[in-house]
Amino acid sequence: MTFADLGLSSEVLKAVDDSGYNTPTPIQEKAIPVVLMGRDVLGTAQTGTGKTASFTLPMIDILSSGQTKARMPRSLILEPTRELAAQVADNFEKYGKYSKLSMALLIGGVSFADQEAKLDKGVDVLIATPGRLLDHFERGKVLLNGVKTLVIDEADRMMDMGFIPDVERIVSLMPPIRQTLFFSATMSKDMRKLADKFLMNPKEIEVEAPSSTASTVTQGLLRVHKREKRPALRKMLSDDAVKTSFIFCNRKKDVDILLGSLTKHNFNAGALHGDMTQSHRMETLEKFKSGEISHLVCSDVAARGIDISNVSHVFNFDVPTHAEDYVHRIGRTGRAGQEGNALTLATKLDSKYLDAIYKTIGKEIPAIELEGMEEIVAEGKEIESRGRKPKSEGNSRGRGRKPSSSDSEEIRPKKNTRPKRSRYAKDEDDVPVMGLGEHVPAFFNIPFRKAASK
Numbered sequence: 033m034t035f036a037d038l039g040l041s042s043e044v045l046k047a048v049d050d051s052g053y054n055t056p057t058p059i060q061e062k063a064i065p066v067v068l069m070g071r072d073v074l075g076t077a078q079t080g081t082g083k084t085a086s087f088t089l090p091m092i093d094i095l096s097s098g099q100t101k102a103r104m105p106r107s108l109i110l111e112p113t114r115e116l117a118a119q120v121a122d123n124f125e126k127y128g129k130y131s132k133l134s135m136a137l138l139i140g141g142v143s144f145a146d147q148e149a150k151l152d153k154g155v156d157v158l159i160a161t162p163g164r165l166l167d168h169f170e171r172g173k174v175l176l177n178g179v180k181t182l183v184i185d186e187a188d189r190m191m192d193m194g195f196i197p198d199v200e201r202i203v204s205l206m207p208p209i210r211q212t213l214f215f216s217a218t219m220s221k222d223m224r225k226l227a228d229k230f231l232m233n234p235k236e237i238e239v240e241a242p243s244s245t246a247s248t249v250t251q252g253l254l255r256v257h258k259r260e261k262r263p264a265l266r267k268m269l270s271d272d273a274v275k276t277s278f279i280f281c282n283r284k285k286d287v288d289i290l291l292g293s294l295t296k297h298n299f300n301a302g303a304l305h306g307d308m309t310q311s312h313r314m315e316t317l318e319k320f321k322s323g324e325i326s327h328l329v330c331s332d333v334a335a336r337g338i339d340i341s342n343v344s345h346v347f348n349f350d351v352p353t354h355a356e357d358y359v360h361r362i363g364r365t366g367r368a369g370q371e372g373n374a375l376t377l378a379t380k381l382d383s384k385y386l387d388a389i390y391k392t393i394g395k396e397i398p399a400i401e402l403e404g405m406e407e408i409v410a411e412g413k414e415i416e417s418r419g420r421k422p423k424s425e426g427n428s429r430g431r432g433r434k435p436s437s438s439d440s441e442e443i444r445p446k447k448n449t450r451p452k453r454s455r456y457a458k459d460e461d462d463v464p465v466m467g468l469g470e471h472v473p474a475f476f477n478i479p480f481r482k483a484a485s486k
């Protein structure tokens with residue numbers, strides 16, 4: 033099957049060809065003809081499956097006829113996070129380059145004025161996070177009764193984040209006769225019930241979850257004491273095999289602390305979490321993409337959907353408390369068939385979370401050992417004996433002495449730079465956060481070796 037068999041216009045086919053894609057992915061093969069027919073879609077598919085193009089390509093053709101009106105977008109795509117919204121916008125630019133469509137991206141943390149100017153001119157495609165869209169609606173800057181095509185993307189994530197009331201309100205502002213495409217990574221009973229509210233006689237499309245496709249990701253589990261986490265991470269990051277990495281922490285505060293610590297130890301690192309201003313988030317992502325930053329310490333805001341190729345490693349500095357976040361986190365490496373590596377640091381306290389992860393991925397993560405562990409253990413003990421308990425690790429309850437600027441390990445997080453909250457938007461990172469393949473971690477040639485049997 034080729035893209036030409038799917039019924040797309042020559043303009044879209046040319047843009048796809050320019051992107052270097054020859055064969056549609058399964059979700060594209062199944063969804064594109066259905067969307068072109070004007071039918072509703074209930075899609076079970078995760079990021080990484082080519083899902084975005086499965087709706088952007090046919091939408092470009094659907095929107096190629098018709099006129100824009102000021103403040104009345106003709107189509108709307110709802111995304112749970114700003115990064116995903118920005119990625120969808122990139123897709124529209126890429127695939128719509130031979131089609132004259134106008135687009136606006138309404139996400140938090142970006143000036144209202146620029147967004148309003150675009151809306152005033154009239155847009156074919158509006159890509160938005162729910163909170164910011166409702167802010168614009170309340171200000172009378174956007175009307176939704178002209179929306180003929182609606183995409184609700186990552187609906188399960190929207191539910192996790194508490195966005196569903198906002199989504200329901202948004203949908204109530206739209207004409208009932210419209211085409212709706214509803215995508216979710218999982219299709220629980222609740223999700224189906226929700227979809228029933230929005231869809232009319234949808235075509236159900238399901239594609240395999242990437243958990244079964246990420247066999248290119250080599251996984252490993254390093255058991256440590258919580259005081260050893262930072263020295264162990266530094267040791268692993270120093271391995272030549274580690275070119276670029278995502279380093280996941282469970283809490284935003286710990287992202288800042290770990291970034292401070294890594295920077296102090298001369299690692300070329302940046303941070304990404306939901307308390308940072310949008311411009312700062314975008315800037316950091318760009319630096320990471322361009323190679324200016326090698327390691328990105330982040331919260332789960334970066335776990336879903338962020339599409340950066342050539343990331344050699346993912347480190348779970350903290351074991352995720354939601355098993356499905358493990359899958360999303362480690363999916364940041366080994367993308368598009370490349371080799372990837374995912375290493376998780378686990379303490380005794382993490383057993384129940386690990387059990388849940390094993391249940392989700394259907395296997396255990398192979399244990400590895402780190403060469404030079406003796407020094408790491410000694411370093412951890414030394415840190416502790418100096419009364420410098422690494423607050424970022426384990427169940428920190430803020431006890432212990434306050435960090436001072438001379439501390440080598442305890443770095444105080446930067447002052448909170450939280451942007452003003454929308455009255456709708458919930459913090460992306462407040463949502464508790466989500467592998468694969470049984471390999472001997474061959475990439476850990478020198479400093480790592482497989483554990484005997486633990």
Ligand code: AMP
Pocket residue numbers: 053054055056057060078079080081082083084085337339
């Ligand atoms: P998505 O699931 O939409 O986040 O897409 C995941 C990645 O697959 C993105 O880097 C896309 O650019 C890429 N992609 C989308 N469609 C295709 C295709 N037909 N062939 C190869 N790669 C694709």
